Amino acid sequence: MTIRTTTALLTCAAIAAAGTAGAEIRLGASLSATGGAAFLGDPEAKTLEMLVEQLNEEGGIDGEEVELILYDDGGDPNQARTFATRLIEDDEVVAIIGGSTTGTTMSIASLAEDEGIPFISLAGAIQIIDPVREYVFKTPHTDRMACEKIFEDMQARGFTTIGMISGTDGFGASMQAQCKEVAGDYDIEIAADETYGPQDADMTPQLTRIRNTDGIDAILNPGFGQGPAIVTRNYSQLGIDTPFYQSHGVASDAFIELAGASESEGVRLPGTALLIADLLEEGDAQREVVTSYNDAYRERYGEAPSTFGGYAHDAFLLMTNAIREAGSDDPDAIRDALEATDGLVGTTGTYTMSEEDHLGLDLSAFRMLEITDGGWSSVE
Amino acid sequence: MDAFLQFVFSGLTVGAVYALVALGFTLIYNASDVVNFAQGEFVMLGGMITWFAHDAGLPLAAAALIAIALTSLVGVALNKLAIEPARGAPVISIIIITIGASILIQGAAQLIFDKQIHRYPAFSGDAPIEVMGATILPQSIWVILGALAVFVALWLFFTRTLMGKAVLATANNRLAAQLVGINTGGIMTLSFALSAAIGALAGVLVTPITLVSYDVGVALALKGFAGAMLGGMGNPKGALVGGLVLGLLEALTAGYLSSQYKDAVAFIVILGVLFVMPQGLFGKTAAERV
Numbered sequence: 122m123t124i125r126t127t128t129a130l131l132t133c134a135a136i137a138a139a140g141t142a143g144a145e146i147r148l149g150a151s152l153s154a155t156g157g158a159a160f161l162g163d164p165e166a167k168t169l170e171m172l173v174e175q176l177n178e179e180g181g182i183d184g185e186e187v188e189l190i191l192y193d194d195g196g197d198p199n200q201a202r203t204f205a206t207r208l209i210e211d212d213e214v215v216a217i218i219g220g221s222t223t224g225t226t227m228s229i230a231s232l233a234e235d236e237g238i239p240f241i242s243l244a245g246a247i248q249i250i251d252p253v254r255e256y257v258f259k260t261p262h263t264d265r266m267a268c269e270k271i272f273e274d275m276q277a278r279g280f281t282t283i284g285m286i287s288g289t290d291g292f293g294a295s296m297q298a299q300c301k302e303v304a305g306d307y308d309i310e311i312a313a314d315e316t317y318g319p320q321d322a323d324m325t326p327q328l329t330r331i332r333n334t335d336g337i338d339a340i341l342n343p344g345f346g347q348g349p350a351i352v353t354r355n356y357s358q359l360g361i362d363t364p365f366y367q368s369h370g371v372a373s374d375a376f377i378e379l380a381g382a383s384e385s386e387g388v389r390l391p392g393t394a395l396l397i398a399d400l401l402e403e404g405d406a407q408r409e410v411v412t413s414y415n416d417a418y419r420e421r422y423g424e425a426p427s428t429f430g431g432y433a434h435d436a437f438l439l440m441t442n443a444i445r446e447a448g449s450d451d452p453d454a455i456r457d458a459l460e461a462t463d464g465l466v467g468t469t470g471t472y473t474m475s476e477e478d479h480l481g482l483d484l485s486a487f488r489m490l491e492i493t494d495g496g497w498s499s500v501e
Numbered sequence: 502m503d504a505f506l507q508f509v510f511s512g513l514t515v516g517a518v519y520a521l522v523a524l525g526f527t528l529i530y531n532a533s534d535v536v537n538f539a540q541g542e543f544v545m546l547g548g549m550i551t552w553f554a555h556d557a558g559l560p561l562a563a564a565a566l567i568a569i570a571l572t573s574l575v576g577v578a579l580n581k582l583a584i585e586p587a588r589g590a591p592v593i594s595i596i597i598i599t600i601g602a603s604i605l606i607q608g609a610a611q612l613i614f615d616k617q618i619h620r621y622p623a624f625s626g627d628a629p630i631e632v633m634g635a636t637i638l639p640q641s642i643w644v645i646l647g648a649l650a651v652f653v654a655l656w657l658f659f660t661r662t663l664m665g666k667a668v669l670a671t672a673n674n675r676l677a678a679q680l681v682g683i684n685t686g687g688i689m690t691l692s693f694a695l696s697a698a699i700g701a702l703a704g705v706l707v708t709p710i711t712l713v714s715y716d717v718g719v720a721l722a723l724k725g726f727a728g729a730m731l732g733g734m735g736n737p738k739g740a741l742v743g744g745l746v747l748g749l750l751e752a753l754t755a756g757y758l759s760s761q762y763k764d765a766v767a768f769i770v771i772l773g774v775l776f777v778m779p780q781g782l783f784g785k786t787a788a789e790r791v
Contacts, residue, residue, distance in 0.1 A: 157716070159616045315760045320720035322518055322711040325511040325636075326756035329504050347618045347712040358629045358636050359507070379620050379712060381627065 145185035146450050148173075148440065149192075149214030151204040151229060152243075152433075153221035156195035160346075162221040164430035165243055166191060168414075169218065171421055172437045182445050190214060194225050201225035205232045215450045218436045220244050221429075223291070230257045239443070239456040241436040243429070246295060250479040256456055258479045260435040260469060262486055264292075264343075267369045268300035270391040270487040271341060272307035274500070278364070280338035284313035284331035286324065286352060288344030292370050293319075296343035312337060319348055325355045332361055339363055345370030350379035357384035364389070369487070372396055372428050382495030389500065391487040395431045395468045397497050410438075411468050428469075435467030503634030508756035509749065510632075514641040516748020518711060520648040521703035522725025523732065523740035525696050527655060530735045532668045532692035534592050538599045539579060541722025542606040543697045546572045547704025548713030549610060552619040561621065569701040575606070576697025580690050603718065610715040623709040640709045647706045648741060651699055655737040668692055731771050733784025742782060747771070 150169055153162030173189040181187055190212045192204035201220065208214045209232065216239045220226030223246040230249065233240035233256050242249050242259040249259050275283065283304075287297035297316075304311055313334040315327035331340055340363055342352050349371045356365055365388050367376070372392035377385050394407040398415040401408040414434050418426035426434075442465055443458035444450060462474040462481060470486025489500040522544055529537045547568050554564035583598050624643055629636035659665040670678040671688045679685050704713065711717065724747065732743025747767055754766040774782065 155611070155616075159611075163616060315755075317755075317760060318764065320717065321515075322707070323511045323515045323752070326508050326752050327760045329507045330756060330760075333504060347714070350618070350620075350712060351710075354627075358638055360629070360636070375617065379618060384627070 146182060146187045146444060147190060147212060147214045148187055149190050149205075149208035149212060149217045149219075151192045151194045151201050151208065151217070151219040151225065153196035153225060154193040156197070158196035158222045158225075160427075161243070161429045162193070162196070164427045165219075165221055165433035166193070167422055168418065168426065168430040168433040169437055171417060172434065175417065176441065182441055183448075185450075187441070194219075194221075196222055196225065198224040198228040202228040202232060205229040209233075209236050209238055214238070215444075215452050216240070216440055216455055218243070218433065218440060223249065223295075226259075230254060233257060237456075238452050239440075239459055241440060241459075243432040243436060245292070247299070253477060253479050258439070258459055258474065260432045260439065260467070260472075260480075262369070262469065262482050263299075263480070264296040265299040265303060266482070266484060266487065267296065267343075267391050268303050269307075270484050270489065271366050271368075271389075272300075272304060272309055273484065274389065274489050275309060275339055275366070276307045278339075280364070281308060282310050282312045282336045283339045283341055284315070284334055284337045284363075285311055285341050285343070286315045286317065286327050286331060287342070288319050288346070288348045289316050290319040290344065290346065290348075293344035293348070296368055296370070300341065300343065317344075317348060317352070319344075319346055321348065322351065323355065324348075324352045325359060328352070328355055328359055328361065332359065332363070337363055339366060341366045341368075343368045343370065347379065350376060353380040353388060354384050357381075366390060369393075369428065372490070374425055377492055377495055382492075385492045386494070388492045390490055392490045392497070393428050393431060393469050393486070394488060395426065395428060396490065397488065397499060400497070400499060406466050406471060407468065410466050414468055431468035435469050435472070438467050439465060439472060504756065506633055506635035508752045510635055510637040510641070511756075512749030512752030513645060513745065514637065514710065514748070515751060516728075516745035517641070517644040517648045518703070518707045518721070518744075519724045519728040519747050520741045520744025521644065521651065521706065522700070522721050523729035523744045524648065524651045524655060524737060525700040525703060526725065526729045527735055527737050527740055528668070528692040528696040528699070530729075531659070531672050532688055533584075533595070534672055535584075535595045535599065536726065536734070537693075537696065538596065538722060538726075539603040539606060539718075540696065540700050540725065541718030541720070542603050542610075543572050543576065543700025543718075544704040544707070544721050545610065545713060545715065545718035546575060546606070547701030548708035548717070549614050549619070549704075549715065550701075551705050551708065552621050552713060553614060555621045556619075561624070564621075565705040568705055569698050572701035572704075573694040573698040576693040576695075576700075577690055579697075580693035584689070584693070585686070603722070607715055607718060614715060616715060618712050618714040620709060620712045638710070640706075644706045644710065647702065648744070651702065652737050652741045659737070664688075664691070727768070727771055729781075731774055731781055733781030736781075736783045739781050739783035 152166045154166040177186050194201040218241050220229045220242040223244040226242040226244040247263040287293045313331045317324045367390040369391050394411050398411045443455050447454035447458040465472045470482040472481035474481040490497045525540045550568035551564045623640040625639040667683045671685045728744035728747045729740050732739025750767045751763045754763040
């Protein structure tokens, strides 16, 4: 653990040193760029660094440069709290972006709330914005919205009885609970409810049980990491022909690569516009923002941006927009401007915040996608 | 019936993975009584290095050989740099050193390779083999055969070769082994190199099924360790049977009882067995000289 912490600190020092002096607006971030949640925090950190550089090259916000102070909390809520304290007290930032995971977000949120610093989280759980906290906002859609989007599609296809196979990791367990809660609203009955460990190597017993349950119309697999890829491969191995749904947790090209193009053929999942940047139609509201982020990220890092990087992109967009609208870098003015965000188009969706809604997205932000011939296609 | 067979196939697949990892523990344990908790990292390195070499354009077989060779070098380095300097320290201290080594290797892998999940193609394609309504992937057969081959090789090594006997002698009494002319330092290096090679071979074989990333080692090592304890630490037969039994227990529990309880049931059975037979199913009862 010591080794990891040291690396983390060194990285932070390097990153902090990279943000040069002379800047006027100080923006803080605490992300999980290393550790277990690195697949979230790594693209998020890369995105923020890229966007700050771009913004300053274009002259900053109303002529004032933005300085990004970025710490790596390694996915540890205690570290996140320490860094948030340092951001507020020592670095005197005007706003904070971050909290790659729900755990780190919660420890930053209470601090931001007490100190009156606007904070945009990049984590999924609905508890972050429900109940609404005055200074806390977030960009990713909630698990519940993903469930609703999937059930909406199932309802449209006339499915009433489904089987679920969920990961026991935080993401899988949380989405499993949310889906069970909203299933009734869509007249869907969950007839089989199986789970697997995040490191398991074979899920054919669970899938066999689901297959042998009477009247199953579709199978849903909430989870992320390697689990869903293995489940998809097992599903194909068993030759199950029931329609198969994955969650937004695996909405990336890497998933198709891991599961295999022929194995994942026909799998449906709710994803963001970012995933199908090339397929967006000419008149699509998100086309411009998605394409420019996608191109810039590919050019700089030589890899496709992930949905998670998109969350950081949108948080940065919301924050800089609010600072511009507020016309000052006073935290309270920024908070008010954030809450007044109306129709701001990001990569995840179009944000319209209000006093009761600090997320500002609706189900239309999700697009139902299907994997065909090893690529994505839009169902709608 | 087809459901039962499917559960068995699943159990054999997962069990063979555990058995391969468990077999890796055997050599180092037999040479020094040390349970090497960095064994899972050898498995991870086997998979990761193969993926990177394969991705760089090498044929899969060459990539696998490079991975096994490099990983044994890591094993030797671990022995020379961390274990040998601590010679004379109690076994428990050396076990803690291996835990430290595991964290170090994981961190290094994260920096040298990346943090993504990887997979390379299965050796004989992905078309499932159908037997009476149940299916098994060709790669599972590879893993099962790999586990059997390593088992036979280890068994022959310990019972039929002078070198194998020297390993056992070193563990039994290092001073006495030295007195009869056994190069005990060399034996330790050899056992680390071979253990690492077995771990890497496991990684090469299982990656198309389990996928690989820098952090898969710990979970694999724990399951392999549980399998080895169940069968009897240090006994190749115990490692093979223990791993397979553990896999079958998990699959049958997930199939017939509930997937929520599969880990719990497996560990309860292990606790039960160890309660009655503290040395595991095939372990030797240790006679302490007073």
